Amino acid sequence: MWWRGAVIYQIYPRxxxxxxxxxxxxLPGIITKLDYIASLGVxxxxxxxxxxxxxxxxxxDISDYRDIDPIFGTLDDFDELIEKAHALGIKIMIDQVxxxxxxxxxxxxxxxxxxxxxxxxxxxxxxxxxDGTAPNNWLSIFGGSGWTxxxxxxQYYLHNFLSSQPDLNFHNPDVQKAVLDNVEFWLKRGVDxxxxxxxxxxxxxxxxRDNPAKPKELRQSIGFDEKNxxxxxxxxxxxxxxxxxxxxxxxxxxxxxxxxTVALGEISSEDSLKTMAEYTQGDSRLHMGYSxxxxxxxxTAAYIKQVVQSLESSVSDGWPCWSISNHDVxxxxxxxxxxxxxxxxxxxxxxxxxxxGSVCSYQGEELGLTEADIAYEDIxxxxxxxxxxxFKGRDGCRTPHPWQKEQTNAGFSSAKPWLPMSAxxxxxxxxxxxxxxxxxxxxxxxxxxxxKKQPSLxxxxxxxxxxxxxxxxxxxxxxxxxxxxxxxxxxxxQQLSLTSLNLEIDKFTILSDHHLLSASxxxxxxxxxxxxxxxxxx
Numbered sequence: 001m002w003w004r005g006a007v008i009y010q011i012y013p014r015x016x017x018x019x020x021x022x023x024x025x026x027l028p029g030i031i032t033k034l035d036y037i038a039s040l041g042v043x044x045x046x047x048x049x050x051x052x053x054x055x056x057x058x059x060x061d062i063s064d065y066r067d068i069d070p071i072f073g074t075l076d077d078f079d080e081l082i083e084k085a086h087a088l089g090i091k092i093m094i095d096q097v098x099x100x101x102x103x104x105x106x107x108x109x110x111x112x113x114x115x116x117x118x119x120x121x122x123x124x125x126x127x128x129x130x131d132g133t134a135p136n137n138w139l140s141i142f143g144g145s146g147w148t149x150x151x152x153x154x155q156y157y158l159h160n161f162l163s164s165q166p167d168l169n170f171h172n173p174d175v176q177k178a179v180l181d182n183v184e185f186w187l188k189r190g191v192d193x194x195x196x197x198x199x200x201x202x203x204x205x206x207x208x209r210d211n212p213a214k215p216k217e218l219r220q221s222i223g224f225d226e227k228n229x230x231x232x233x234x235x236x237x238x239x240x241x242x243x244x245x246x247x248x249x250x251x252x253x254x255x256x257x258x259x260x261t262v263a264l265g266e267i268s269s270e271d272s273l274k275t276m277a278e279y280t281q282g283d284s285r286l287h288m289g290y291s292x293x294x295x296x297x298x299x300t301a302a303y304i305k306q307v308v309q310s311l312e313s314s315v316s317d318g319w320p321c322w323s324i325s326n327h328d329v330x331x332x333x334x335x336x337x338x339x340x341x342x343x344x345x346x347x348x349x350x351x352x353x354x355x356x357g358s359v360c361s362y363q364g365e366e367l368g369l370t371e372a373d374i375a376y377e378d379i380x381x382x383x384x385x386x387x388x389x390x391f392k393g394r395d396g397c398r399t400p401h402p403w404q405k406e407q408t409n410a411g412f413s414s415a416k417p418w419l420p421m422s423a424x425x426x427x428x429x430x431x432x433x434x435x436x437x438x439x440x441x442x443x444x445x446x447x448x449x450x451x452k453k454q455p456s457l458x459x460x461x462x463x464x465x466x467x468x469x470x471x472x473x474x475x476x477x478x479x480x481x482x483x484x485x486x487x488x489x490x491x492x493x494q495q496l497s498l499t500s501l502n503l504e505i506d507k508f509t510i511l512s513d514h515h516l517l518s519a520s521x522x523x524x525x526x527x528x529x530x531x532x533x534x535x536x537x538x
Contacts, residue, residue, distance in 0.1 A: 003193065003262040003287060004359045006043035007448055008093065011329045013050050014058060014073055015400045016332075016363055018413035021169055025052055025400070025412070027073035031081050034088055036430065041365055044196045046264075048327060050078075054104050056164040057335050057382065059341070060103035061198060065182040070335075075179075075189075082190045091192035093264065093487045098179050101202040107178075108166050110148050112157070123160035126170050137210045138238045139230050143386050146238065157177060160201055160238060162382060170202045176247060178253055187255070191373050193262035194502035196251070199279070205237035212236065216269030239268040243251050246479060252378040252388040262287040269510030273310045283336045288358060290321040295329045297517045299336035301489055305464050308355060308474075312462065320357035324348060331397045334371035339491070342368055343517045343531040346443040350516055350533050351472065353451055354485050356462040362424075367433060368440035372399040372422035378421060395419055402429040406471030410461060454511075456483045471496055471528065475538070482538040484508065486519065488528035496526040503538070511535040 027050060037045060047178060050072040059069070068074055085092050101108055103462050111119040121235045125134035126147070128159030130319030134147035134156055140163070147156040148163040183194065211233040219231040248265070255261045256325045265286045269275040272291035280289045287333045293307045304464015311320055325332040333345050345368030353359050374395045379385055402425045403411030410429050433439035451457050460478030465475040470490040484501070488494045498521070500502070512518050512535070519534035520527045 001087065002091065002260065003044060003264075003358060005226065006091075007451075008046050008264070008358060008360045009037060009040060009042040010046045010234075010326060010360055010362045011046065012048045012363060012398055015398050015412075015419060017401065017403070017437040018415070018417070021414045022414050022415050023415040024070070024071050025074065026071065026080055027077040031084055031409060032076070032080075034084050034090065037085075038090060039445060041359065041445055041452065042090070042208055044093055044192065046084065046093040046360065047095065048099060049095045049197075054102055054164070056102070058380070061104075061162065061165045063095055063099075063102040063104040063106075066185050079189065086190075091200065092190075093193040093195055094186060094264070096186075097197040098168075098183075099198050100159065100161060100167045100172075103164045103166055105195070107168075109411045112152050114355055115153055115155070121172050121522055122175050123168055125155045126169050126208060136208050136237075137233070139211075139233060141228075141230050142383055143230075153511075154346070157315065158204065159239075160271075167196055167201070170247060171206055171243070176250065177428050177463070180250060180469060184254060187258045187261060189226045192260065193255075193264065193287075196263055196265045197266040198239075199248065200244060200267050200275055201239040201284075202247055204239070205241060207237075209237045219259075227269050233268055236270065240275055245278065245285070248279055248286055252284055252286065254363035255287075259352070260271045266442045267290045269292050273307070274314055276311065276320065277316065277318055280320075282317065282370065283512055286461070287377075288319050288321040288361060290330075294322060294324050294352070295326065297335055299489065301467065301469050301487075304351075304472055305474075309464055311354070311462075314350060315400065320355075322352050322355050322357050323360040323362070325354050325362040325397070326360065327362065327398055328394055329397065329431060331362075331364070331369055331371040333368055339525055339531075340370070341491075342438075342440050342443075344368075345440045346447075346516050347489075347531040347533055349444055350447055351487050353447065354457055354474075354476070356460065358475070362397075363398075365403070366441050366444040367425075367428045367430065369402075369428060371423055372420075372425065373394040374399075374419065376508040378420055386522060399425065400428050404431045405429040422487055438515060446515045454516065455479070456481050465501060467496060473501065483511070484538055486526065486528065486534040488519070488530060488532045493530060494528045496528065498524050498526060503536075508536040509537050 014025050016025040017033050018025050019028035051062045052064035052067045052069045053059050053061050082092050093313040098392040107122050108121050110117050111123050134145050138146040140146045141383050149156055159165050184479040214234050263286045265279055266275045267289050276289035276291050279286050378395055379395055381393035381395045398421045400412035400421050402419045406428055408414050409417055410426045433441035456476040456478040463475040471494055517532045519532045
């Protein structure tokens with residue numbers, strides 16, 4: 001099971017590398033950087049959507065699940081990407097956006113024409129209320145009602161996201177079969193797995209019951225607050241329905257026909273950790289799940305321990321995948337305190353990679369990139385356009401990857417990029433950090449290789465330890481071996497008594513075969529400089 005303990009490197013293809021110099025990254029651009037990716041020591045690549053799309057949501061609105069959008073390349077390019085990645089020992093995972101399509105997908109074009117066509121029941125259609133208003137109070141994540149009126153059918157259709165992203169009706173078995181056939185198309189092409197976008201959104205409540213209101217004091221949920229009315233409801237009925245469990249078992253049954261392939265589910269529900277436990281239970285559901293619980297602004301040792309403990313107490317035999325950055329949230333070094341320290345970026349990757357589970361690492365994390373500041377006139381994200389200026393959207397974490405400091409647009413493209421290259425990122429370019437032995441990039445590389453030699457970190461159980469804020473400490477246990485792990489999450493030096501951890505000074509071996517800022521031991525006291533780490537075999 002290659003995926004247990006794996007580091008999965010997420011590529012946002014629009015912004016990774018532009019081979020044909022049109023300002024948008026592409027598959028050939030990824031191919032030319034495979035040696036770089038291999039140098040990171042990661043196990044797999046997860047590529048965000050590159051399918052045919054009108055790009056209203058930059059690829060998460062798919063109009064053809066079985067073809068490549070011309071801006072990204074061709075199917076031949078994808079086949080070459082798989083072949084060359086596999087030759088380097090890198091697995092390929094791709095996004096599958098199953099809950100909804102683009103409104104320009106042929107299925108929807110047919111479905112919206114009338115109420116009697118062959119695809120009439122392939123999307124979620126409902127009559128208006130007597131007063132002409134929407135069928136219920138369900139909201140779109142991007143703001144406003146989750147329902148849009150279609151004059152051809154004289155009905156509303158549901159969209160949990162943009163109005164150009166109509167939701168499929170998974171209560172229809174024909175829809176499930178068609179979706180699984182699309183998934184199998186890529187399995188036959190040799191992919192090693194899938195990241196399943198918004199996988200808990202596939203089914204809705206067939207009775208279309210209203211979501212209950214959420215009290216004002218509880219309107220701070222993961223990814224949403226009072227800037228977005230979506231936070232005003234408990235989303236009990238528009239997603240995470242019991243019927244979805246049988247569908248994800250169908251996905252697993254399909255993947256089991258292709259040994260070695262894996263499904264990673266993105267899960268965002270009212271209780272994401274509980275849902276993640278349900279969705280990864282046993283050997284018949286998803287291999288891994290990840291939630292948004294560590295993609296928040298909450299950065300304390302207590303909160304991280306709470307999230308891990310909550311998951312551990314419910315997940316039983318399931319396997320988590322941790323993420324602290326992705327294409328939907330502010331970059332972690334900015335979100336968790338705005339620190340510019342390279343040691344902070346190094347420590348964060350080590351911390352997330354030392355928890356029990358696999359890791360999704362977003363492009364640029366290995367460089368310690370900060371959130372880019374995007375001017376209003378440069379914003380591309382519809383989410384940012386809708387909620388500006390209270391929320392500036394997701395473009396700040398999607399800017400082009402900096403490769404060469406002295407090149408035009410830092411080597412990303414000779415053409416004007418689809419989003420501006422951050423001037424701050426140019427100084428953190430790959431070629432600059434390559435030459436610095438103590439750079440974030442070289443620390444990342446060194447740590448991934450060191451971690452591969454530590455079975456306890458890859459596969460072991462986790463035991464959280466009681467330590468004062470801001471110290472995070474835990475043990476990893478595997479086949480009789482124990483490793484103690486400690487992190488100082490603050491900007492100030494911290495001390496921790498070894499006796500408080502039930503350790504004797506001569507009963508452990510410090511492990512320091514990596515480039516992190518390390519702690520030291522002095523007369524029974526653990527000395528933890530700012531953003532330091534400590535690994536010891538017990």
